[in-house]
Amino acid sequence: MKRERISNNVIRRLPMYLRKLDDLIYHGVDRISSGELGKQMGLTPSQIRQDFSCFGEFGQQGYGYRVTELREQVARILGMHKGFTVAIVGVGNLGHALMQNFGFEEQGFNLVAAFDLSPDIVGNMISGVPVYDSSTLSDWLKNNPIDIVVLTVPRNIARSMAETIADCGVKGIWNFTNIELELDRPDVRVENIHFSDSLLTLGYFLAEQDNMEKRK
Amino acid sequence: MKRERISNNVIRRLPMYLRKLDDLIYHGVDRISSGELGKQMGLTPSQIRQDFSCFGEFGQQGYGYRVTELREQVARILGMHKGFTVAIVGVGNLGHALMQNFGFEEQGFNLVAAFDLSPDIVGNMISGVPVYDSSTLSDWLKNNPIDIVVLTVPRNIARSMAETIADCGVKGIWNFTNIELELDRPDVRVENIHFSDSLLTLGYFLAEQDNMEKRK
DNA sequence: TAGATTGTTAATCGATTAACAATC
DNA sequence: TAGATTGTTAATCGATTAACAATC
Numbered sequence: 001m002k003r004e005r006i007s008n009n010v011i012r013r014l015p016m017y018l019r020k021l022d023d024l025i026y027h028g029v030d031r032i033s034s035g036e037l038g039k040q041m042g043l044t045p046s047q048i049r050q051d052f053s054c055f056g057e058f059g060q061q062g063y064g065y066r067v068t069e070l071r072e073q074v075a076r077i078l079g080m081h082k083g084f085t086v087a088i089v090g091v092g093n094l095g096h097a098l099m100q101n102f103g104f105e106e107q108g109f110n111l112v113a114a115f116d117l118s119p120d121i122v123g124n125m126i127s128g129v130p131v132y133d134s135s136t137l138s139d140w141l142k143n144n145p146i147d148i149v150v151l152t153v154p155r156n157i158a159r160s161m162a163e164t165i166a167d168c169g170v171k172g173i174w175n176f177t178n179i180e181l182e183l184d185r186p187d188v189r190v191e192n193i194h195f196s197d198s199l200l201t202l203g204y205f206l207a208e209q210d211n212m213e214k215r216k
Numbered sequence: 217m218k219r220e221r222i223s224n225n226v227i228r229r230l231p232m233y234l235r236k237l238d239d240l241i242y243h244g245v246d247r248i249s250s251g252e253l254g255k256q257m258g259l260t261p262s263q264i265r266q267d268f269s270c271f272g273e274f275g276q277q278g279y280g281y282r283v284t285e286l287r288e289q290v291a292r293i294l295g296m297h298k299g300f301t302v303a304i305v306g307v308g309n310l311g312h313a314l315m316q317n318f319g320f321e322e323q324g325f326n327l328v329a330a331f332d333l334s335p336d337i338v339g340n341m342i343s344g345v346p347v348y349d350s351s352t353l354s355d356w357l358k359n360n361p362i363d364i365v366v367l368t369v370p371r372n373i374a375r376s377m378a379e380t381i382a383d384c385g386v387k388g389i390w391n392f393t394n395i396e397l398e399l400d401r402p403d404v405r406v407e408n409i410h411f412s413d414s415l416l417t418l419g420y421f422l423a424e425q426d427n428m429e430k431r432k
Numbered sequence: 433t434a435g436a437t438t439g440t441t442a443a444t445c446g447a448t449t450a451a452c453a454a455t456c
Numbered sequence: 457t458a459g460a461t462t463g464t465t466a467a468t469c470g471a472t473t474a475a476c477a478a479t480c
Contacts, residue, residue: 047448050448063456094309148419154317196235196323203324207294269439278438446470452462
C-alpha cells in the first residue's frame with residue numbers, strides 16, 4: 001500500500017466502484033477478479049488494482065476480491081460510516097425531489113432539517129424531516145452543527161446564502177445553483193452539480209456527430 | 217489549429233469557459249488575456265491557449281481575446297445553435313424542477329414535450345410545455361423525432377424506459393436515474409448525472425479532513 | 433517602435449497500462 | 457502442486473506546463 005497523495009481521478013472512481021459492487025451483491029456475486037470487474041466497468045484490471053492499492057490490500061492472490069468485503073472497504077474509504085449530518089436549504093421542486101427520492105440514509109448521510117422562505121411549507125414535515133424558516137437558519141446552525149448543506153436556492157440568493165452558511169461552521173456545501181461559488185474558504189469544501197455543464201457536454205457530442213454526418 | 221481527437225478533459229472544460237465568459241459579459245468585460253482568464257478560473261494560461269487552439273485561433277497576439285467573440289465560438293463548438301429538441305420523461309419533483317427552473321432555451325435547447333404516468337398531471341402545461349401520457353411515448357417519438365430525452369423516472373423502470381427510447385431514434389439520453397444504463401447502443405449517447413457519486417465524493421473529502429484532525 | 437500576448441513546439445509531469453515476482 | 461490472480465515496480469502514454477518565435 002502506497003501512502004501518497006490520492007489523485008482526483010481515483011477519488012471520483014470510488015463511488016463508481018461502490019455502485020458496481022452494490023449491484024454485484026444484489027445479483028448474488030460474492031467473488032470477483034480485477035479482470036472481470038474491469039470488463040464489466042470498462043476499466044483495465046491494472047487500473048482497478050492500482051486504485052485499490054492506494055488504500056490497502058483488499059484482495060487475495062489467486063482468488064480475487066470478496067465482493068461484500070471490498071464493498072465495505074470502499075464504503076469506509078468514502079466515510080459512509082461517519083454519518084455526516086445534512087441540512088437542505090431551499091425546498092423548491094429540486095430540494096423536494098432530493099428529500100423525497102435521493103435516499104440520504106442509504107448513502108450514509110443523516111438528513112436532519114430543511115429550510116425555506118415560503119410560509120406554505122415552513123412547519124411541514126417532508127419525508128420525516130422538518131422544514132424551518134430560512135430566517136432562523138443562521139441561529140439554528142450555530143446551535144445544531146451540521147456537516148453538509150445542500151444548496152438548492154434560486155441563483156440570485158445563492159452566493160449570500162453560501163457565505164452565511166460558511167460562516168456557521170459547515171464543512172461542505174453541495175451546490176446545485178449552477179454558479180461558481182468562489183468562497184475563498186479553504187475550510188469549506190464545495191461540490192458542484194452543474195446541470196448545464198452536463199447537458200452542454202451531451203450537446204457537444206451530438207453536434208460533433210451531426211457535423212460528421214454532414215461532412216460525408 | 218490542430219485537428220486531432222479532442223480529449224474528454226478539454227470537452228468538459230468547454231461549458232466552464234462558457235459560464236465564465238457569460239459572467240464576464242455580464243460584468244461588462246470585453247477583452248481578456250489567457251493570463252487573466254487563467255487566474256480567475258484557476259487554470260494555467262498555457263492550458264487555456266492549448267484548449268482553444270484545438271478548435272481554432274480565437275485570440276489576437278498582443279491583445280488577448282474579445283470576450284463576446286470567444287463566447288460565441290465556445291457556444292458554436294458546443295452546438296448551442298443547433299437547437300436540439302428535448303423531451304422529459306418522468307415529471308416527478310425532479311422533472312418538474314428541470315422544466316420550471318433549468319432554462320433549456322437559454323442553453324440553446326428546445327424543450328417540446330413531457331411524459332408521465334400520473335393522470336393528475338397528464339394534460340397539463342408546465343412552463344408552456346404539454347405533459348402527455350407515458351403510454352403514448354413510443355408512438356409520439358416515432359412521429360416527432362427528438363434529439364435528447366431527459367430521463368427522470370423512478371429507478372425500477374429506468375432501464376426498460378431507456379431501451380424503449382433508444383429504439384425510437386433518440387440521439388442522446390440525459391440520465392438522472394443513478395443507474396448505469398449500459399445500452400450497448402453506440403448510436404445513443406448517455407450523459408449521467410449521478411447525484412450520489414457527487415455527494416459521496418464530498419463525503420470522501422470531509423472524511424479525509426476528519427481523519428487528519430483525529431490523527432493529530 | 434516597444435510591449436504584450438498569442439499559437440505552437442518542446443519539456444515535464446502524472447496517470448494509465450504492462451509485466452512479473454509473490455503467494456493464495 | 458498447478459493455476460490464478462494479486463500488489464507493485466517499470467514502461468508507456470497522454471495531458472499539462474513552459475518556452476519562445478510570430479505578430480498585433
